[in-house]
Amino acid sequence: MNDPEITWLSPDTVQIRQPKSSHWEAPFLFLLFGRARVLLIDTGATGDERVFPLRDTVETLTDTWLRRNPVVFTRPYPLVVAHSHAHRDHIAGDALLAARPGTTVVGTTPAQVIAFFGFRSWPDETVEFDLGQRIVDVIGGPGHEPSAVAFFDRETGILFTGDTVLPGHLYVRDRSQYVATIERLQRFRDASTAPVRELRGAHVEMSATPGVVYPPGTIDQPDELPLALAPRILDRVRSALDEFGDEPGARVVRKRFILAAD
Numbered sequence: 001m002n003d004p005e006i007t008w009l010s011p012d013t014v015q016i017r018q019p020k021s022s023h024w025e026a027p028f029l030f031l032l033f034g035r036a037r038v039l040l041i042d043t044g045a046t047g048d049e050r051v052f053p054l055r056d057t058v059e060t061l062t063d064t065w066l067r068r069n070p071v072v073f074t075r076p077y078p079l080v081v082a083h084s085h086a087h088r089d090h091i092a093g094d095a096l097l098a099a100r101p102g103t104t105v106v107g108t109t110p111a112q113v114i115a116f117f118g119f120r121s122w123p124d125e126t127v128e129f130d131l132g133q134r135i136v137d138v139i140g141g142p143g144h145e146p147s148a149v150a151f152f153d154r155e156t157g158i159l160f161t162g163d164t165v166l167p168g169h170l171y172v173r174d175r176s177q178y179v180a181t182i183e184r185l186q187r188f189r190d191a192s193t194a195p196v197r198e199l200r201g202a203h204v205e206m207s208a209t210p211g212v213v214y215p216p217g218t219i220d221q222p223d224e225l226p227l228a229l230a231p232r233i234l235d236r237v238r239s240a241l242d243e244f245g246d247e248p249g250a251r252v253v254r255k256r257f258i259l260a261a262d
């Protein structure tokens with residue numbers, strides 16, 4: 001058993017990192033508490049709770065938040081489990097939470113994501129998801145994976161970008177959709193009345209040495225970059241895409257990310 005790394009990013013927002021020792025992907029998960037429900041973004045890389053006790057972690061954090069917010073009295077506290085995208089290392093814990101009372105697990109196909117959030121013109125539209133006195137904007141984001149979305153939390157100004165933008169490999173599966181998604185995120189950032197303060201993706205793979213990545217499979221990353229990226233990283237990704245073809249093996253290396261054909 002390895003304890004997950006818990007970071008309270010605000011009184012209503014928790015970052016959970018699945019420990020490296022349990023899985024080299026060490027994905028980041030996020031819990032966003034509203035006054036009507038709590039949103040969990042992603043469920044990690046394992047369905048084995050002895051390796052990563054996801055349900056216990058969510059229950060403990062929820063109990064802590066409810067104790068600090070005694071005006072909220074719904075029990076069990078409603079939980080919505082959604083995903084940055086449908087790759088295995090972000091959805092493997094779904095079954096652990098599906099059995100929890102009061103829990104809705106959003107499906108992982110594009111059609112299920114579109115239906116749940118109520119997109120009418122996917123992926124160009126941004127839709128609102130209300131947690132109860134806390135609105136999260138859901139932005140269509142295919143390109144790394146067909147059902148990918150980004151979540152923007154107006155309360156903290158954090159844009160949660162999954163595997164689409166992170167300090168590491170940006171694996172591009174569909175180049176034209178990926179370019180459209182980066183441009184959509186740029187437009188969202190520039191138009192948002194609630195300022196976008198930072199981006200948080202789902203992994204860290206870059207070292208503190210510019211352009212040097214820890215290779216897939218690395219367990220020990222003593223010099224990794226912080227997860228948070230400044231909003232201007234979107235401009236760097238967009239301009240790097242101009243040098244990026246989608247032929248097999250294509251790679252464009254930048255200080256904080258590496259575009260790579262998937």
Ligand SMILES: [Zn+2]
Pocket residue numbers: 085087144145163
């Ligand atoms: Zn992925």
